Amino acid sequence: MVHSTPGFEARTGDPLSKRTPAVFFDVLRTLAEGGVTVVAEAAFQDKVWRPNLEPPAEIADIRVVRCTVDSAVAHERIVRRAEQSARRAAHADQELLQAIADGERPLESWMPIAMDVPTLVVDTSDGYQPGLEEIVSFAGRPTAGRAT
Template identity: 55%
Template structure:
């Protein structure tokens, strides 16, 4: 039996991670486990929740995210895992999973103005985004307090591909799938 693959889709906010993760999961026939979607489900079950940096719900989300991924990998399931995956926060959760399957890292990149427009659009169009601190992120980006350039990508010893999502996918989806399946 071959080992499952853990496809790690990462990138800064607004870089198209979730959209790409779901497209990959559909193409591969496997689940996409998205950190933000887990948090949205927890927020739904927590009336009155207000997001803030490091809040208890965010901490529980992180633990649950890695537990679910580990459970699936141990069962032999290939998984697409999507989150920002900034190195210092996420590498400690990913490293223990390395022995459970083959890891492929996909780093989403995007033009900063496109990312900011995507963040603004999802705040307007998706009520579930209230579980996240997108309004503060937009304010910080607009004021220059924060920059998408501050994103520190995950640094694991695993094959990595950079995908520009500014206008479609470059490289294209079939090429990304070839990268994932190359053993």
Template identity: 55%
Template sequence: MRPRPTLLAVSGPPGVGKTTLAHALADALGWPAVCRDEIKERLVTETAPTDPTDPAADMNVKTLGVFFQTLADLLESGTSLVAEAAFQDRLWRPGLEPLTDRARIRVVRCVTDPGLARERIARRAAEPARAVHGDAEFLRRIAGGERPIESWVPIALDVPCLTVDTTRGWDPPLDRIVEFAAGATIGHGGGDDGRSAASPTAAPQ
């Protein structure tokens, strides 16, 4: 019986550097990276305009379906992978939980100062490819007094979880995160959260 592949879920609220870390981990591990925002950008480019009042036309719903189907197909073939998305508990656990039977799931939880995250979102909002992601609307919510970064709720699964501070590079460093992905238990100043099912907390304020 072949060993189960690994699904390394790189998670966190907007602006914490998930995609950059996910691709660095994929390169270091030799695994494919499946990134939610990149799938959405491709779908918007490839999909013909549809009736916006049709629920089936919701691009976020389509993206979610393609994202999890891609994960399932790769895992079914025995391929370990890096999956990057917000993985906020309420929206993402229903799709990730069924994959626990076919993969060893490990979660990397990216955190940074909310002010820095807002600066990153504002910088990337000007990029043409980001138009489909609603960064401008996200910034308007923040300007209106909402705190969507601080209120992000991490996914709650009984799987190993490692918190990575992305404020200045990565802490712990990339080689330690790679060790965690490969199955090592990382003890790094409280960075190893043990199990993802621990009481969810927002990014540090």
């Protein structure tokens, strides 16, 4: 959506950024209703994830792989990605970095998804701990009575 909008600059509350979660979750819901296995990746907080995943959880076997890293490494990655990646056009990284610097939005205030579903916490400080083999095994493990 961002790349098809010439001159778009992300900022908190802009119209395109407001539409993005609805489109994201509509696609997930449609795929779940069709019985499609899907991996959805986003850094939404619990207040966005949970209310949007609870309805599809009635028909889908949801698992959460939650990647973690300490706040210093997270900050360094935000800075690096903002400087180096054109794909970050959808994110208001400079606004976020300013809010962090001003003490208005500490990284520690971010709230991960909190649903009663199988969850694997992965430390991404240096590679993946647990490793990719265990992550893939966790993601593909069937739950009683449901297809993945």
